[in-house]
Amino acid sequence: MTDTNPISHNFVAKVVQEDLNAGKMAKVVTRFPPEPNGYLHVGHAKSICLNFGVAKQFGGDCHLRFDDTNPEKENQEYIDAIKSDVRWLGFEWAGEVRYASDYFDQLHEWALHLIREGKAYVCDLTPEQAREYRGTLTEPGKNSPYRDRSVEENLDLFARMRAGEFDEGSCALRAKIDMASPNMNLRDPFIYRIRKAHHHQTGDKWCIYPTYDFTHGQSDAIEGVTHSVCTLEFEDHRPLYEWFLANLPVPCVPVQYEFGRLNLDYTVTSKRKLKSLVDQQVVSGWDDPRMPTISGMRRRGFTPASVRTFCDMIGVTRSDGMVDIAMLEHALRTDLNKNAPRAMAVINPLKVVIENLPEDHLEMLTAEYHPEQDLGTREFPFTREILIDEGDFKEEYSKKFKKKFTPGKRIRLRHSYVIEATDYEKDDAGKVTLVKARLIEGTLGENPADGDNPKGVVHWVSASHSIEAELRLYERLFTHQTPDKTDGDFMEYVNTDSLSVVTARVEPALANAAAETNFQFEREGYYVADRFDHSAEKPVFNLTIGLREDKALAN
RNA sequence: UGGGGUGUCGCCAAGUGGUAAGGCAACGGGUUUUGAUCCCGUCAUUCGCAGGUUCGAUCCCUGCCACCUCAGCCA
Numbered sequence: 001m002t003d004t005n006p007i008s009h010n011f012v013a014k015v016v017q018e019d020l021n022a023g024k025m026a027k028v029v030t031r032f033p034p035e036p037n038g039y040l041h042v043g044h045a046k047s048i049c050l051n052f053g054v055a056k057q058f059g060g061d062c063h064l065r066f067d068d069t070n071p072e073k074e075n076q077e078y079i080d081a082i083k084s085d086v087r088w089l090g091f092e093w094a095g096e097v098r099y100a101s102d103y104f105d106q107l108h109e110w111a112l113h114l115i116r117e118g119k120a121y122v123c124d125l126t127p128e129q130a131r132e133y134r135g136t137l138t139e140p141g142k143n144s145p146y147r148d149r150s151v152e153e154n155l156d157l158f159a160r161m162r163a164g165e166f167d168e169g170s171c172a173l174r175a176k177i178d179m180a181s182p183n184m185n186l187r188d189p190f191i192y193r194i195r196k197a198h199h200h201q202t203g204d205k206w207c208i209y210p211t212y213d214f215t216h217g218q219s220d221a222i223e224g225v226t227h228s229v230c231t232l233e234f235e236d237h238r239p240l241y242e243w244f245l246a247n248l249p250v251p252c253v254p255v256q257y258e259f260g261r262l263n264l265d266y267t268v269t270s271k272r273k274l275k276s277l278v279d280q281q282v283v284s285g286w287d288d289p290r291m292p293t294i295s296g297m298r299r300r301g302f303t304p305a306s307v308r309t310f311c312d313m314i315g316v317t318r319s320d321g322m323v324d325i326a327m328l329e330h331a332l333r334t335d336l337n338k339n340a341p342r343a344m345a346v347i348n349p350l351k352v353v354i355e356n357l358p359e360d361h362l363e364m365l366t367a368e369y370h371p372e373q374d375l376g377t378r379e380f381p382f383t384r385e386i387l388i389d390e391g392d393f394k395e396e397y398s399k400k401f402k403k404k405f406t407p408g409k410r411i412r413l414r415h416s417y418v419i420e421a422t423d424y425e426k427d428d429a430g431k432v433t434l435v436k437a438r439l440i441e442g443t444l445g446e447n448p449a450d451g452d453n454p455k456g457v458v459h460w461v462s463a464s465h466s467i468e469a470e471l472r473l474y475e476r477l478f479t480h481q482t483p484d485k486t487d488g489d490f491m492e493y494v495n496t497d498s499l500s501v502v503t504a505r506v507e508p509a510l511a512n513a514a515a516e517t518n519f520q521f522e523r524e525g526y527y528v529a530d531r532f533d534h535s536a537e538k539p540v541f542n543l544t545i546g547l548r549e550d551k552a553l554a555n
Numbered sequence: 556u557g558g559g560g561u562g563u564c565g566c567c568a569a570g571u572g573g574u575a576a577g578g579c580a581a582c583g584g585g586u587u588u589u590g591a592u593c594c595c596g597u598c599a600u601u602c603g604c605a606g607g608u609u610c611g612a613u614c615c616c617u618g619c620c621a622c623c624u625c626a627g628c629c630a
Contacts, residue, residue: 127628
């Protein structure tokens, strides 16, 4: 809603600024490199905002490149979803969408180059043997017995790997670096493996695929990426990233920088875990409004600006922390408060009969959609019988309840008249079922002439002229603050009551709301017309987030 | 117990030799036809700990401690 383009001062932006000042490059080029093996989540939003944000800030380019070197886990659905999510967040990549698979020919050529240089060899060790030979964190590894094959033999074997002569896992191409390196990534890393799988982009052209390490830096170099920004867990890969760039005839030498990934309270930010929530049908899908996925947040009613603001708020550093979900909620509420039109919805109806009004009283009232922004007005019907929230009427007056409705007291009906409770009825269980009231004349837009002003305001809807709407009320998906950092399985902490569907009565104008329109149902919370299920015939709204509450009065 | 990182308020985060920004949360108070918003105020004599250098250290040095990360032919 708000088009914010915050200027960032994080360490990545500083490095870029310094490099530009030093004339190291004419233009900054970054890239956002997701693997299409799942939907993007809020942690990716941080990376997107960083990479696209830095490029935009310094007049450079940011590429969208799918890191698609593992065909078995990837598919087109994820590619489409990722593109849609990036655009929804408000970013557009430079040029066409790119794929690491676009570079498979070049990568293959470079693998040959390494072999010819005596810096790569075909290893016949089984995966299990390779693990044994690799050593441990404290012990060096041992050289593979296949390490010293001749260039000719390696060339022949690699050609036959490519030709499909060998089974998966029977052999692989390895870089010849140092089996005794304290950095495990340098212990002759695997760079090409056999995978007889159909690839979503290259079809059946290849049966050997390059690994991440052999792909990423070179892809960056091919694209002219200047600053390759990734998360902290790739820090140990940087020496390898640099080794390939130094040992291959690449067109340029990008530099890798790492930042701490986002961890958020009361949720999980791991594609694998999110996928299991989907696969085990804990949620309705990747875009379930309870999911911390970008598409889930979208369906929940988050705005792109609120997500961008949040990413700006949390900053970018090399320390890894746990961000309080309240920060995300704050960014959300701030945007929604400023931009969302207001409306009235009654969730737990209690009928109020205004006895000094005729049976057929029907008066159209008008109110602004927003108290500050010019979002226009809407009309709603005022009738003899109205509905208020049952929580807004109490038999007894109390200090905590001084702004609400009690017998003999007056209350202002939002955007309408002041009424006074005269009597009420209860059922056998003692529950109030009906309130009788009288309207105070001349109080539309005015205080009562007798000076007995109401203390509070209550939202309401016409009993006869309001419409039904399905409300999907969401709570956090996990009951534990750090569900994936406990001794047990994170699935144990799924909140089984995180969704409840209720029927509410809302003002008629809401039927015409376009899907994905955000609203503030006054005194209730922020809701959004469901992206897929809302219609004029059957209005459906998702609870985005409740209004902030005065905790001193909560009970 | 090898390598690589990180440690500044409950959370995020500036500052990096001159005497601790900001945001979130929290807590007071005011305004209000949303107990929302808005406004005003409070909130680190202290920067993981211990030494050292210095007129002076969160920032430099040394040694500890804690946490994260690496043993996929995943990314």
